[in-house]
Amino acid sequence: EGTGFDCSRLTARLLFLNEADKLKLITRASMLGDGSRHENSAEHSWHIMLYAWVLAEHSAAPLDLDRVLQMLLLHDLVEIDAGDAPIHGVIDPAALEALAAKEEAAADRLFGLLPAGQGMPMRAIWDEFEAAETADAVFAKSIDRVQPVMLNLLNGGGSWVDYDVNLPQLEARVGKKVNLGAPGVWRSVRDRIEPWFRETGRL
Amino acid sequence: EGTGFDCSRLTARLLFLNEADKLKLITRASMLGDGSRHENSAEHSWHIMLYAWVLAEHSAAPLDLDRVLQMLLLHDLVEIDAGDAPIHGVIDPAALEALAAKEEAAADRLFGLLPAGQGMPMRAIWDEFEAAETADAVFAKSIDRVQPVMLNLLNGGGSWVDYDVNLPQLEARVGKKVNLGAPGVWRSVRDRIEPWFRETGRL
Numbered sequence: 001e002g003t004g005f006d007c008s009r010l011t012a013r014l015l016f017l018n019e020a021d022k023l024k025l026i027t028r029a030s031m032l033g034d035g036s037r038h039e040n041s042a043e044h045s046w047h048i049m050l051y052a053w054v055l056a057e058h059s060a061a062p063l064d065l066d067r068v069l070q071m072l073l074l075h076d077l078v079e080i081d082a083g084d085a086p087i088h089g090v091i092d093p094a095a096l097e098a099l100a101a102k103e104e105a106a107a108d109r110l111f112g113l114l115p116a117g118q119g120m121p122m123r124a125i126w127d128e129f130e131a132a133e134t135a136d137a138v139f140a141k142s143i144d145r146v147q148p149v150m151l152n153l154l155n156g157g158g159s160w161v162d163y164d165v166n167l168p169q170l171e172a173r174v175g176k177k178v179n180l181g182a183p184g185v186w187r188s189v190r191d192r193i194e195p196w197f198r199e200t201g202r203l
Numbered sequence: 204e205g206t207g208f209d210c211s212r213l214t215a216r217l218l219f220l221n222e223a224d225k226l227k228l229i230t231r232a233s234m235l236g237d238g239s240r241h242e243n244s245a246e247h248s249w250h251i252m253l254y255a256w257v258l259a260e261h262s263a264a265p266l267d268l269d270r271v272l273q274m275l276l277l278h279d280l281v282e283i284d285a286g287d288a289p290i291h292g293v294i295d296p297a298a299l300e301a302l303a304a305k306e307e308a309a310a311d312r313l314f315g316l317l318p319a320g321q322g323m324p325m326r327a328i329w330d331e332f333e334a335a336e337t338a339d340a341v342f343a344k345s346i347d348r349v350q351p352v353m354l355n356l357l358n359g360g361g362s363w364v365d366y367d368v369n370l371p372q373l374e375a376r377v378g379k380k381v382n383l384g385a386p387g388v389w390r391s392v393r394d395r396i397e398p399w400f401r402e403t404g405r406l
């Protein structure tokens with residue numbers, strides 16, 4: 001505290017935190033549970049951290065929950081530069097590749113704002129989430145996928161209507177990944193959503 | 204997994220997570236950094252978790268950062284029933300007491316939705332935050348107070364204009380508490396905001 005060096009570390013940190021504020025402006029495809037508006041990526045990140053904590057017992061593999069929470073806290077920051085890519089949006093391989101490059105550049109820029117001793121370990125956690133290979137990352141990805149399903153169920157269809165999604169498509173794009181990290185959660189959630197897909201002729 | 208008992212725990216958890224979604228509807232006094240709209244308590248909670256992590260080095264006392272993040276993840280949930288009380292709003296002792304009772308009832312209801320083995324430790328973490336006695340809680344409270352200051356500075360005054368706040372009032376209501384948990388942060392932030400208070404005749 002009080003040295004010039006500390007002061008410049010603090011300045012860098014406050015600049016990063018000011019940038020992070022912009023994640024509240026990134027709109028997602030999902031609506032809130034009450035259907036009143038679209039969700040943004042900052043409040044989504046908060047919500048799925050709570051999901052991860054509350055649902056940790058249902059993980060397929062033993063977890064380091066603190067690490068999962070760190071992953072989810074950081075996971076969408078790159079959207080400040082790269083935007084959110086809706087899971088049910090049309091994605092061709094070239095566009096996917098361009099998006100991945102944009103997200104890498106965003107991670108370079110954003111984590112690069114921090115003192116290196118802090119930004120580099122954070123970047124490593126984001127890389128681990130993206131790679132989706134460790135048990136923590138697989139569970140974190142499951143949680144990221146299942147929360148919008150619960151919102152759609154609450155608000156009467158949400159992005160399933162907007163993107164004209166049927167149950168086999170949802171199984172392929174969402175269910176398969178939720179199942180990897182939290183199979184019991186997917187079994188139960190699938191039972192809850194099936195009536196909606198049946199009633200709307202989307203089985 | 205798969206037993207009736209597990210299934211009912213999962214049902215309780217999903218109900219709690221559906222309720223938690225409503226925190227996104229609670230509007231705070233602060234505007235976002237770009238001044239485009241008011242902040243909500245869910246995205247605020249996300250932002251201050253990032254603040255806590257990034258600023259942990261500046262804590263007055265040694266921390267359990269994982270516990271601080273858990274505190275901040277939960278700390279505003281009671282606002283779903285009790286609403287947000289703006290720090291610069293007029294508060295008489297009777298209203299404060301009524302609000303505290305409303306928040307206690309909200310904590311009973313919300314954490315009571317979870318299986319007891321999970322809801323009770325979460326409630327204990329919320330109680331610890333409210334009591335503001337442990338080092339983790341004191342730091343968490345500091346962080347909760349300093350983030351709106353940074354937003355106001357970004358958006359040109361924000362709630363300081365709306366509530367007609369001068370610098371001595373800010374020192375009493377905010378600075379004193381930030382100083383308890385993160386004195387170096389308050390010194391630096393105070394230097395950054397003083398010009399605004401000087402220029403607007405609010406010293």
Ligand SMILES: [Ca+2]
Nearest residue numbers: 076079084085
């Ligand atoms: Ca995303």
